[in-house]
Amino acid sequence: MSESESENTARQSIDDEPSDHNVRIDEFTKVYRSGGEDVVAVENLNIDVRRGEFLVFVGPSGCGKTTTLRTVAGLEEATEGRIWIEGNDVTGKDPRERGIAMVFQNYALYPHMTVRENMSFPLRIRNYPDDKVDSRVEEAASLLSIDDLLERKPSELSGGQQQRVALGRAIVREPSVFLMDEPLSNLDAKLRVQMRTELNEIHKRVGKTTIYVTHDQAEAMTLGDRVVVLNDGKLQQIGPPQHLYDNPTNQFVAGFIGEPPMNFVPVDLRETANGYEAHADGLFTIDLPEQHVRAVDEWDGPLHSVTLGIRPEDLHDAESDGQRHGGTFEAFVKVVEPMGSDKFLTLTPPDGGIEFTARVVPNSNAAEDATISLSPNVDKIHLFDDDTGQNVTSK
Structure with missing residues (x-):
């Protein structure tokens, strides 16, 4: 099977060792009950996420991308199927047991805490020793170029600075997987472009698997090692951005990827x-x-x-x-x-x-x-x- 053919299959046929993949979404289906009827949000989704890759989910509103991310995080329960992280079946486990860190659209910073306190909070509630907390916070702050902001409150920061703090709070946990739910959507157009570049650089330096959700196909194309295109809860295509652009598997992908559209x-x-x-x-x-x-x-x-x-x-x-x-x-x-x-x-x-x-x-x-x-x-x-x-x- 050629590379392009393998990228178009629902379950990726990968010849690498299992250790090269640390997230598996296995025959995942999510059904909601609404108005007395079953609404299928995601249907039979199968994806193996390669260790260290930046995988982007993209598609129109209601396509199932955020539902999938929340299920990997443990914030939603799968109706059918399993979620595997680092070879462990985490389907029924709480978010804190999954080895993940999530960055949300609204940053979710505590307004009464300083930047330092916000970033250290996930470690302090787990009773990490002070010297380890300080070391991780300062290392993450240096990585994100927010060393000089550690004593400020969130209200004293710009949108881009708040986003870096939210990223820093995730980084200090040293998770196996980063999950990001449209983290740039609240920024203005110029800052979004700047933060896309910074996210790419941060990912390369941290080297952790990242699963990222966006409705913006430009973000998907510029950030993703591979891009997952969903529509109506179904996988349309998965592959490197340029392959999706040059060889869309169907008319939906062809019309969704590219600006102006095909x-x-x-x-x-x-x-x-x-x-x-x-x-x-x-x-x-x-x-x-x-x-x-x-x-x-x-x-x-x-x-x-x-x-x-x-x-x-x-x-x-x-x-x-x-x-x-x-x-x-x-x-x-x-x-x-x-x-x-x-x-x-x-x-x-x-x-x-x-x-x-x-x-x-x-x-x-x-x-x-x-x-x-x-x-x-x-x-x-x-x-x-x-x-x-x-x-x-x-x-």
């Missing part, structure tokens, strides 16, 4: 002397590249029930950047959004209909209420089965 256009596939062409009424006819022809030949779905996907950056302004990959077609420009490093164009077929987006070079001459000649990079298109949503051309 464009989707209904097409008919028509056989030609050399393979197949994708025909979109009133917009384009594209000859499929050889690797796509092979994929379609191996697929047993109807040729008239297909959606073509292409990312905005793979639609080029044929006049401005000189790239012509697979012929050209005309589109009507509704909106031009200059972004500095590039321009986002909102487009429609000349006769109207669906909207789609192109991400073109900043010197593009595209103008609103005018037509533009676009050249698609045909090697980067995807074809999705309308009946199943699966990517026919995934590698």
Whole structure:
């Protein structure tokens, strides 16, 4: 089995020794009772978390990511399945028995305590000796560059500083696993970007397994060694961020990962002397590249029930950047959004209909209420089965 194939399976087929994995989510299902009906929050989730990796759960609201994290923490009970940490079945154990530390969205700092007292609190309630408490607090404070804040109260700190204190309180416990539930969501946009970088650096220095939940796909892509995409309580795909971006297993992942999102256009596939062409009424006819022809030949779905996907950056302004990959077609420009490093164009077929987006070079001459000649990079298109949503051309 190839690396890409193994990343797409629900239970990861891993050849490493068991010691290389310190968290296992095993056939986990969570069902809530609501209004007299059963609501399935997570269904049959199987994931092995590699020791020391930064694993990010991402998906829309209600997809089950926080429920999964809380169950690993022991704050929720599994309806079915088991949770294993360091080879031990912790399914029925209290959070304090699991060897985990959790960082919440709201930081949960004690307002009447100083930073030092907040960070040392988890150790003092476990009766650690004073010298060990002081050593761990000062070491964590140095790691997080908050040495000079130890005698301040939380009300005297910025949002970013409070977040570092919350991280420090988790670090001093020296847990086996860090669990983070949208810890950056209360920060402004600029500080979130800064804290993403700092979290990456801290993770590399601490070296502990981290499971992180976010609804922000940019956070998922920049932080995760691997990313878990959930929707409606079901695992859609798991793998390295770039693999998910380049080879989404289905249309949901393709549309969720990436900003602006992938464009989707209904097409008919028509056989030609050399393979197949994708025909979109009133917009384009594209000859499929050889690797796509092979994929379609191996697929047993109807040729008239297909959606073509292409990312905005793979639609080029044929006049401005000189790239012509697979012929050209005309589109009507509704909106031009200059972004500095590039321009986002909102487009429609000349006769109207669906909207789609192109991400073109900043010197593009595209103008609103005018037509533009676009050249698609045909090697980067995807074809999705309308009946199943699966990517026919995934590698």
